[in-house]
Amino acid sequence: MGLLDGYGVLIVSDSSELRSEVGFLIEKDTQFVMTGMAKHGNTVLDCILASKPDLVIIDLDMVNSDGLLALHLIMNHNPIPVVVLCTHTPEGSMKTIQAMRLGAADYFHKEMLSQELKNKIMTSYFLERCKMAIQNGIQGVYDSHFYSTGIVETVLSTPLPHRQDQFQRRMDIEFYLRRAIDNQEFHLAYQPVVDVYTNQIVGLESLIRWNNATLGHVPPSDFIPIAEECGLIHEIGEWVLKEACMQNKRWQEAGLSKVFVAVNLSRRQFNDSRLSRMIQTILEKTGLHPKYLELEITESMSMEVELAADALRQLKKLGVRVAMDDFGTGYSSLGYLRDFPIDKLKIDQSFIKGLIQSQVNAVIVNTMVTMARNLNLLVVAEGVETEEELQVLRECGCRLVQGYYFSQPVMAKRIEEMLHLETKQTG
Incomplete structure (x- = not known):
């Protein structure tokens, strides 16, 4: 697909609730078109070949690390922009670090995602992040401010006991920064x-x-x-x-x-x-x-x-x-x-x-x-x-x-x- 026809989106998650939530958000923007959903990480390549999406949204909480498996398959065989959905926990942070190392173009907190259904501003924010991932392309993320400032490189070079704390803080900052003006902080x-x-x-x-x-x-x-x-x-x-x-x-x-x-x-x-x-x-x-x-x-x-x-x-x-x-x-x-x-x-x-x-x-x-x-x-x-x-x-x-x-x-x-x-x- 492309700008004239809209952006095709594939959702990869074993949670029917999450697939419904993300699908609901995607349908709010006429530039996006749902091209399919995959319930298992090892089926992601078949779904990509069948629907030819411009963006894949992957749930990192799938069983047996299926989310990371799906991302690994995409980056090795059919690299396209990927947004990963992570949790606001130390385990979620570590999975996100792994995902970014594999080549994910962006990530988004599930805690913020749950607010999307109730908040038009946050909905717009999520959709814009998805568009940015597509427009930057696979290699674009390595040119982004996030990487060029060395935030992720610093985290990954840090000893493991401190690594998740640093990455969690970076995610926390983004999470609370969104509300800072409204809260007069x-x-x-x-x-x-x-x-x-x-x-x-x-x-x-x-x-x-x-x-x-x-x-x-x-x-x-x-x-x-x-x-x-x-x-x-x-x-x-x-x-x-x-x-x-x-x-x-x-x-x-x-x-x-x-x-x-x-x-x-x-x-x-x-x-x-x-x-x-x-x-x-x-x-x-x-x-x-x-x-x-x-x-x-x-x-x-x-x-x-x-x-x-x-x-x-x-x-x-x-x-x-x-x-x-x-x-x-x-x-x-x-x-x-x-x-x-x-x-x-x-x-x-x-x-x-x-x-x-x-x-x-x-x-x-x-x-x-x-x-x-x-x-x-x-x-x-x-x-x-x-x-x-x-x-x-x-x-x-x-x-x-x-x-x-x-x-x-x-x-x-x-x-x-x-x-x-x-x-x-x-x-």
Whole structure:
């Protein structure tokens, strides 16, 4: 089959209840066509030859490990995209690890699947994951963010006693991440950007934080890659933009110093054609002037130059500022400066940390600052922690800095106190 006719789906399970549930979900999308059901893993090849599906959904809880047998037969004889259904248990996690090693394109919790029948959003999520598995193809999963970030490789290289715990945590994060916005589990912390000549706060970088009742505090480095892989990053990113703009507008309406707020964009957000319109809508609804919003992109995004330049031009038309984060860590820095309409460079903290000990780092930072000045770009040094580092940056002519020397990321209430104090001093 194909896009014109719909996607054919084969379900492999010895549970009539599960076959009915999955079949019910599949029929909700006109792009899917049920081509058959297999009750035994060893019959999967015959069913594939008879119905020629585009996707096989396999139950890993079949007796005698029939689910893994079916997957093994498919990958060795007739490789097509496979989504495996797993349980929210240590045993289910181990089976999922085996399935991913054999070549399954994706997996889905049965606990989440049971919610599908009652929740339209979750139903759509499951169906989109199935489509993504088909569109990525068999080899696509190895290029996905899930694999390229080394999550599975790290798990598989971990000693067996800890392996299932790591993989279970990854599955738990995805499970609870879906509910995080509705449950109001996210909040933003803000780290000041300071003018070293005036010691005034001129901007704030917004940083998302997540506390879940079951998982506790989950670092962004853990949940952001998973959000990108499963498509939740768009919803989360929109929440961050909206929250940061609303908060900045509240500070301004309270008569506090007007500063910019910076928001990091992920690769998937940046490549979304709807990004510009979404940001425009948020600015209109919050009433925040565009010049007080700064969007941070990273040079490690591996962007296609023409598409990226066009996307940045669309954003610049809104009147927002664009900063390149982690500058100096990629391979195309100078080319990006030539091709992209950028307002600011943020020097990666790895150069700042070795500023005192390494003469090379000092030369590199000085070169970056000089180059940026000649290109009429602003510069922010990230990760400043000591007076010695600050002094070197002053000597280099770097006016804007950010780091623990001035403040770690703090809650909005603390930022309000800082801005209030500055407003009193300057007023």
